[in-house]
Amino acid sequence: MKRSHIVIILIIAVAIGAIMATINDASTYVGFAEANANPKTTYTVIGYLDTDAAMDYDARANRFEFGAVDKEGVRKKVIYHQPKPQDFERSEEITMKGYSTDSAFVAQEILMKCPSKYNETNEMEGYETYN
Amino acid sequence: MEYIGEHLLPGQAGRFFVSLSMVSALISAVAYYLFYAGKGQAYHKLARAGFLVHTASVFAVVGCLFYLMSAHYFEYDYVWKHSSLDLPSEYIFSAFWEGQEGSFLLWMFWHVILGTILMYTAKKWEAPSMIVFALVQAFLASMILGVYVGDLKIGSSPFILLRDTPDNLGLPWTQVSDYLQKFPAFMDGSGLNPLLQNYWMTIHPPVLFLGFASTLTPFALAIAGLFTRDYGGWVKTALPWAFFSVMILGTGILMGGAWAYEALSFGGFWAWDPVENSSLVPWITMVAAAHLLLIYRNRKSSLHWAFFMVIVSFLLILYSTFLTRSGVLGDSSVHAFVDLGLSGQLLIYLLFFVVLSLAIFIYHFRKIPSNKKEDELSSKEFWMFIGSLVLFISAFQIIFSTSIPVINQLFGPEGLLPLFDKKMAPPLDPIEHYNSFQVPFAIVITLLIGVAQWLNYKHTGGKIFFRRMMRSVLISVLLTLLVSYFFDFWRQPLYLILLFASLFAVASNLDYWLLLGKGKMNFTGSSVAHIGFGLIIAGALISNAKQKIISNTDVFLSEDMPSSEHALLELGDSTRLGNYVAVWNGMREEKDKQFYDVTYYSRVDSNQLQKEFQLSPFLQMSDNMGPTPNPSTEHFWNRDIYTHVTYSSYLNPTTDDGYRDEMEVELARGDTAIYQDHFIIVDSLRVNASVNDTTKQYETIRLTLKLRVLNVFGEEFIAEPVYNLAQNTVSYEDAYLDEQGFKFRLEDINTESSLYVLKAWTEVREEEKPFIVLKAIVFPMINLLWTGCILMAIGTGIAVWQRVRS
Numbered sequence: 041m042k043r044s045h046i047v048i049i050l051i052i053a054v055a056i057g058a059i060m061a062t063i064n065d066a067s068t069y070v071g072f073a074e075a076n077a078n079p080k081t082t083y084t085v086i087g088y089l090d091t092d093a094a095m096d097y098d099a100r101a102n103r104f105e106f107g108a109v110d111k112e113g114v115r116k117k118v119i120y121h122q123p124k125p126q127d128f129e130r131s132e133e134i135t136m137k138g139y140s141t142d143s144a145f146v147a148q149e150i151l152m153k154c155p156s157k158y159n160e161t162n163e164m165e166g167y168e169t170y171n
Numbered sequence: 172m173e174y175i176g177e178h179l180l181p182g183q184a185g186r187f188f189v190s191l192s193m194v195s196a197l198i199s200a201v202a203y204y205l206f207y208a209g210k211g212q213a214y215h216k217l218a219r220a221g222f223l224v225h226t227a228s229v230f231a232v233v234g235c236l237f238y239l240m241s242a243h244y245f246e247y248d249y250v251w252k253h254s255s256l257d258l259p260s261e262y263i264f265s266a267f268w269e270g271q272e273g274s275f276l277l278w279m280f281w282h283v284i285l286g287t288i289l290m291y292t293a294k295k296w297e298a299p300s301m302i303v304f305a306l307v308q309a310f311l312a313s314m315i316l317g318v319y320v321g322d323l324k325i326g327s328s329p330f331i332l333l334r335d336t337p338d339n340l341g342l343p344w345t346q347v348s349d350y351l352q353k354f355p356a357f358m359d360g361s362g363l364n365p366l367l368q369n370y371w372m373t374i375h376p377p378v379l380f381l382g383f384a385s386t387l388t389p390f391a392l393a394i395a396g397l398f399t400r401d402y403g404g405w406v407k408t409a410l411p412w413a414f415f416s417v418m419i420l421g422t423g424i425l426m427g428g429a430w431a432y433e434a435l436s437f438g439g440f441w442a443w444d445p446v447e448n449s450s451l452v453p454w455i456t457m458v459a460a461a462h463l464l465l466i467y468r469n470r471k472s473s474l475h476w477a478f479f480m481v482i483v484s485f486l487l488i489l490y491s492t493f494l495t496r497s498g499v500l501g502d503s504s505v506h507a508f509v510d511l512g513l514s515g516q517l518l519i520y521l522l523f524f525v526v527l528s529l530a531i532f533i534y535h536f537r538k539i540p541s542n543k544k545e546d547e548l549s550s551k552e553f554w555m556f557i558g559s560l561v562l563f564i565s566a567f568q569i570i571f572s573t574s575i576p577v578i579n580q581l582f583g584p585e586g587l588l589p590l591f592d593k594k595m596a597p598p599l600d601p602i603e604h605y606n607s608f609q610v611p612f613a614i615v616i617t618l619l620i621g622v623a624q625w626l627n628y629k630h631t632g633g634k635i636f637f638r639r640m641m642r643s644v645l646i647s648v649l650l651t652l653l654v655s656y657f658f659d660f661w662r663q664p665l666y667l668i669l670l671f672a673s674l675f676a677v678a679s680n681l682d683y684w685l686l687l688g689k690g691k692m693n694f695t696g697s698s699v700a701h702i703g704f705g706l707i708i709a710g711a712l713i714s715n716a717k718q719k720i721i722s723n724t725d726v727f728l729s730e731d732m733p734s735s736e737h738a739l740l741e742l743g744d745s746t747r748l749g750n751y752v753a754v755w756n757g758m759r760e761e762k763d764k765q766f767y768d769v770t771y772y773s774r775v776d777s778n779q780l781q782k783e784f785q786l787s788p789f790l791q792m793s794d795n796m797g798p799t800p801n802p803s804t805e806h807f808w809n810r811d812i813y814t815h816v817t818y819s820s821y822l823n824p825t826t827d828d829g830y831r832d833e834m835e836v837e838l839a840r841g842d843t844a845i846y847q848d849h850f851i852i853v854d855s856l857r858v859n860a861s862v863n864d865t866t867k868q869y870e871t872i873r874l875t876l877k878l879r880v881l882n883v884f885g886e887e888f889i890a891e892p893v894y895n896l897a898q899n900t901v902s903y904e905d906a907y908l909d910e911q912g913f914k915f916r917l918e919d920i921n922t923e924s925s926l927y928v929l930k931a932w933t934e935v936r937e938e939e940k941p942f943i944v945l946k947a948i949v950f951p952m953i954n955l956l957w958t959g960c961i962l963m964a965i966g967t968g969i970a971v972w973q974r975v976r977s
Contacts, residue, residue: 042545044556051560058568058608065604066575068593084596091836094845099818102737102944123818123944129835137599 185235192228193312200305255362272329281384299395371430382420390485418967449491472542676705700966710956721749830932
């Protein structure tokens with residue numbers, strides 16, 4: 041067998057290793073129910089803002105609390121130790137990375153999907169209301 | 172209907188030149204093919220003329236768009252979306268390429284420049300390689316065409332009028348002939364994203380897109396090589412282009428890192444973000460490709476891999492375009508482009524070139540010559556080859572993990588071929604995930620960089636090799652011990668090895684350049700570039716692994732979690748930040764920026780402080796994006812102190828009559844909102860209206876919203892804010908609850924959802940001391956990284972220059 045063949049076999053092995061490790065490392069999107077079942081384990085949950093729940097940013101404690109509903113409709117209080125993201129109220133979807141505790145889901149990272157970056161349509165339709 | 176005040180001519184000209192550029196590119200491609208097929212010299216002339224017309228039209232399109240932007244013609248959607256009257260003129264460039272259409276144009280602009288150079292210098296390779304160039308350009312032109320065939324949208328034009336966009340079509344204001352004069356919304360644009368109002372954003376995108384564009388030349392030459400069956404001849408022409416691509420693309424990526432470090436609050440220069448990754452990966456494969464081309468030029472071997480890597484680099488550029496522009500990254504990246512509904516077209520573009528180029532490659536695969544004799548273990552080419560393959564797997568690992576959203580689309584539960592029953596999410600700790608692979612790869616690469624310089628092509632004598640290398644091994648061991656002594660790397664063996672390997676790469680190349688090469692020109696390029704790469708790895712390693720968050724105070728910010736990466740600074744009070752004592756001196760406003768001046772003192776003895784430096788991180792205010800933090804960094808030769816303000820009490824504005832903590836909610840009848848520990852229940856709405864007898868239209872409307880406010884003890888209070896509309900003017904009668912200090916306003920009624928828009932404020936009872944929340948990080952030795960970047964760019968530049976000369 042030629043040396044280059046051995047090298048190529050090694051490379052394929054590492055590549056397969058990389059794929060397997062990625063699939064292992066990759067988390068899955070879950071609901072709050074599963075996160076609650078395994079507290080202290082980190083998950084990524086996709087949900088929406090629960091408009092009925094209280095939303096509060098305590099700046100002195102740098103602690104932002106809000107309510108979220110996941111895709112299965114499970115509600116949970118979320119604590120985020122960062123300032124409130126901009127335009128949070130307008131978010132369509134919230135991706136939260138964090139873990140569950142008894143009382144709340146502690147989010148370490150939050151990504152939001154907003155309907156439109158510039159909210160241009162609302163601005164222009166505004167005129168319609170007053171005419 | 173005639174619209175008043177619109178400037179239609181430059182837009183029509185722009186659209187005309189977009190079409191012309193596409194048609195001329197296609198004509199040029201066909202003519203080049205006919206010329207190549209031997210149909211006569213006339214086709215050569217036609218092909219060149221076609222490409223020159225194409226070049227001129229791309230310049231004209233760019234000119235038209237620039238003209239529209241600098242003249243502030245806000246009737247154009249692109250101008251309205253990306254610029255505004257108060258935008259400083261130097262940011263017109265940033266606004267130009269902020270959107271997808273503009274950045275496609277930038278890309279085309281670089282392609283025509285490179286294409287024209289190639290056309291006049293490629294000689295026998297001109298015809299076959301220019302076919303590829305012209306085809307790529309035709310595809311790109313179609314991306315900004317903006318025409319509809321039936322319901323199918325082809326491209327998105329930067330010259331579309333605001334009133335013609337699908338979002339606005341049919342809205343009542345589009346029927347008003349003097350809308351530009353009548354409505355304030357159209358007198359000024361919505362402005363450039365404040366994050367992009369930074370000088371890095373005027374230079375990073377053009378360099379990065381030149382980098383993207385530069386991968387096309389080697390690709391076109393490789394395809395030409397297969398096409399003409401002169402499998403080895405193209406390598407000599409392609410070599411300088413490949414190194415040019417390595418230089419420019421690398422510089423563009425690192426400028427992006429510098430921008431993130433200087434102007435974004437990510438806290439670092441690299442975050443393994445999908446958008447960053449997708450431009451890094453083609454660079455890695457291009458580095459591998461350039462080295463494989465070198466091997467072929469010197470030893471006539473590894474040609475298959477050279478072909479493969481050059482082709483893959485360009486395909487990865489297309490793939491990265493697809494990833495960042497199709498919206499597929501939506502869930503996982505914060506800074507991908509907004510989806511323009513072009514993903515189908517992008518996919519066709521991608522698949523066309525992937526299938527075509529790989530098919531040609533496979534068709535010719537068996538005919539590509541290979542060296543039957545095996546490379547010796549002691550030869551330079553063998554280890555360069557191994558290095559290229561390691562680069563390739565490193566690239567593969569990054570792009571595979573970045574592609575998780577794509578894998579979801581294909582194999583997820585809702586995908587084409589549902590193999591997985593759950594949607595995969597990106598790794599929870601991306602930095603940990605990528606580092607676990609990339610650190611070992613970097614160790615191998617930097618070791619190879621250090622060792623391979625001492626090897627000869629074909630064969631190296633063992634004794635000479637070890638004698639040559641001894642000195643750099645010794646120096647780098649000493650350096651490693653020294654650095655580890657200062658930065659404590661002992662408990663991280665993998666990092667310790669990487670530290671040694673990167674320092675070894677630096678020492679070895681320095682030694683090679685100065686002692687063996689005596690600083691001669693033909694040794695300089697590769698040595699300096701490799702020294703630069705070694706320094707980048709060493710700098711990235713030390714500054715990242717040993718970064719220290721000094722805003723970590725002893726104070727627990729909340730009871731259950733010592734989330735203390737952010738320090739709270741009250742106005743005038745001193746706070747300990749690492750070895751410093753920081754004092755926030757106040758906020759000053761300059762236009763739309765709020766600067767927070769923080770002075771850092773060092774402690775001389777127990778009761779004496781000495782002023783060291785002052786930092787002024789700021790918040791950029793904007794109507795669209797709200798406040799955006801912008802860091803401020805103090806640079807020392809051996810460390811940076813990087814700070815940004817994450818919150819300020821000035822962001823909770825007090826109204827003129829002394830109210831703050833504004834809340835805005837939309838509620839229906841019977842809904843409940845919670846505000847400051849009170850339930851607010853919408854009880855009912857009273858409507859009083861008067862109708863004009865002659866016009867039968869409402870003249871005045873008076874809406875009274877009855878709110879029931881309950882405190883924690885269940886006590887109920889009534890508040891009744893009023894909304895008045897008379898002669899098209901709105902006025903409010905706010906309702907006050909004195910005991911709680913609440914003020915309520917019925918702001919509006921949402922006409923779409925029929926929800927009541929309610930605002931509430933609380934009275935400021937006692938004056939609170941202003942404060943800011945600040946994050947401060949020390950990055951040690953980050954200057955090694957920047958020095959490395961500059962050296963790598965210079966070194967690669969010298970290498971390009973030498974290859975052009977020879």
